[in-house]
Amino acid sequence: MINIPIPLLVLLLGGGVLPLIGLMAERLHVKWLREGWTILIQALALYSVYPLYREVRAAEGRILLKYLPGGAPPLGGCFEIDVLGVYMAGCISLLALLVAIYSTRYMEHEGRLTEFYTLFTLMNAGMVGVAMAGDFFTLFVFWEMMCISSYVLVSFMKHRPGPIEAGFKYFMMSATGSAFLLLSMSLLYGMTGTLNFAYASASLKAVEPTPWLLLLFTTLLIGFGIKSAIVPFHTWLPDAHPEAPGPISAMLSGIVIETGLYALTRVIYLTFPVSIFKPTFAALSVVTMTLANILALLQSDLKRMLAYSSISQIGYMLVGISTGTAYGLMGALLHIFNHSLMKGLAFLCAGSIVHQLGSREISEMRGLGRRMPFTSLSLSIALLGLGGVPTTNGFVSKFILFSSAIGAGMPILAVIGVLNSALSMAYYLRVIITLAARGEASAEEAPAIMVGISLLMALLIVIFGVWPQPVIRYADIASKCLLQGVGRYLSAVMGP
Amino acid sequence: MHPFTSFIVAVFLLLLIGLLCLTTRRNMIRLLIGVEILFNAANLNFIALSIQRAGFIDPLGQMIVLMAIVLDGCVVAVGLVMTLNAYRHYGTLDVRKLRRLRW
Numbered sequence: 001m002i003n004i005p006i007p008l009l010v011l012l013l014g015g016g017v018l019p020l021i022g023l024m025a026e027r028l029h030v031k032w033l034r035e036g037w038t039i040l041i042q043a044l045a046l047y048s049v050y051p052l053y054r055e056v057r058a059a060e061g062r063i064l065l066k067y068l069p070g071g072a073p074p075l076g077g078c079f080e081i082d083v084l085g086v087y088m089a090g091c092i093s094l095l096a097l098l099v100a101i102y103s104t105r106y107m108e109h110e111g112r113l114t115e116f117y118t119l120f121t122l123m124n125a126g127m128v129g130v131a132m133a134g135d136f137f138t139l140f141v142f143w144e145m146m147c148i149s150s151y152v153l154v155s156f157m158k159h160r161p162g163p164i165e166a167g168f169k170y171f172m173m174s175a176t177g178s179a180f181l182l183l184s185m186s187l188l189y190g191m192t193g194t195l196n197f198a199y200a201s202a203s204l205k206a207v208e209p210t211p212w213l214l215l216l217f218t219t220l221l222i223g224f225g226i227k228s229a230i231v232p233f234h235t236w237l238p239d240a241h242p243e244a245p246g247p248i249s250a251m252l253s254g255i256v257i258e259t260g261l262y263a264l265t266r267v268i269y270l271t272f273p274v275s276i277f278k279p280t281f282a283a284l285s286v287v288t289m290t291l292a293n294i295l296a297l298l299q300s301d302l303k304r305m306l307a308y309s310s311i312s313q314i315g316y317m318l319v320g321i322s323t324g325t326a327y328g329l330m331g332a333l334l335h336i337f338n339h340s341l342m343k344g345l346a347f348l349c350a351g352s353i354v355h356q357l358g359s360r361e362i363s364e365m366r367g368l369g370r371r372m373p374f375t376s377l378s379l380s381i382a383l384l385g386l387g388g389v390p391t392t393n394g395f396v397s398k399f400i401l402f403s404s405a406i407g408a409g410m411p412i413l414a415v416i417g418v419l420n421s422a423l424s425m426a427y428y429l430r431v432i433i434t435l436a437a438r439g440e441a442s443a444e445e446a447p448a449i450m451v452g453i454s455l456l457m458a459l460l461i462v463i464f465g466v467w468p469q470p471v472i473r474y475a476d477i478a479s480k481c482l483l484q485g486v487g488r489y490l491s492a493v494m495g496p
Numbered sequence: 497m498h499p500f501t502s503f504i505v506a507v508f509l510l511l512l513i514g515l516l517c518l519t520t521r522r523n524m525i526r527l528l529i530g531v532e533i534l535f536n537a538a539n540l541n542f543i544a545l546s547i548q549r550a551g552f553i554d555p556l557g558q559m560i561v562l563m564a565i566v567l568d569g570c571v572v573a574v575g576l577v578m579t580l581n582a583y584r585h586y587g588t589l590d591v592r593k594l595r596r597l598r599w
Contacts, residue, residue, distance in 0.1 A: 161585045179534035190545035
């Protein structure tokens, strides 16, 4: 019996078989075989998250511990699945399913599709693995799996120089980040003698800060911060995300950088007392959202503007994480889910526009609202959501984030956040106005599948905007895992 | 002097060399080597810390280093492919020539 989480197993096996399926599809000239297989795998992964959800919710604060036979923790690697891990896996698989369906039409005319779908599936497997890892080494292996797939996917269109250049830059920065992550692992190992999160947490959580502990904190922050594009380390993102193919931009901005943030939050909350990281995160969040919003204002390229907007959204999430309260964390988790829908949709619509119009310049999109009404409508809804307009889900999570900052005694963060939100509306509205204006942009409406997915996601944004209670309730339970649930997280591995 | 102090010093030197290589060199292959040096600094740190307890060599650290070497082999392979592709487009290995995007 292979004792690893089922969604992960599905993705790994499905991704591993995909090259064979692709070979079959080419030899036998069966259309849609690998596309169908990819969608099936993603759907199965999403579906198999549900039994895990039932299992962790069966009792209050239940944690599943899974490891391969003969490799029991603390020496062997393990998966420790709590509500938070299942929440992240759900966000990842939902977006991945939608994007997989979308990319069947978007990537239709490209070559090397077998590689594309294999890497896409393995990237998702990596992210699900990161979400469920119970020790640092398992996390690192899946982290690298996600990173390596995403390097290749960013520079997938290798016949153009832009993706190659963006990919190389992304690669250099992200590989440096991975090296720092490995260094932080070695420091953690030197201090505690283990890499298991539970054991490390037990021996570090109550310790007074020493220089070594601060070094560990810094290397962790650099390692995860590069991937999640926190501001001093963000410079790869505005190149890499726009140059990637449309569906991959949606995945990268929608969930990959959030996975980095999730891993950072998980490790930091497990191993450090709140007082150490609170001021650092608060300062980083202010810098991140302000700088990214100002830079986004200056962009004339739609996808590049959306990429900067992703950085600023990371800043909003950092506000919630820096509060150190369950309410703030709940806001951050809710924003991860909402942002995956909104930014995913925005990048998918931008992809449709690039696909039909052949240009990313906002100025050339005048009058596109009449030519591509459905795509423009969904893009507008996504942008309004990102700006935080009421009745979209972005409003709900931003409201929670900023009010949590006031509750945690940091009203200055809330003020800066609200000001930034207002500033960000300037560039979102500019796009909407350009789309709605009269003009002579000539393009057909995108293919039905792409439009269908966009409209579905736009509908989800509005639904979760007016009826956010189910997600809020779930995010609330998930956020408590990081605070009150730490004791249970430890005893799941170490025994009571 | 504690026996592993020399190792820790070596780790910090490697880190410095790696970072210096990343910031000052302009050749893409050298940048890759810089990343590799950083990875190896971390690996050396693992090995050094796995023998810190007297009379006992912890297998966990050694095992992790073996896996980490495989992983950074994969990373560098991808990096070399990207360097190759960049060379085909630009005809040079100088990163300063990769300026079509705003850095």
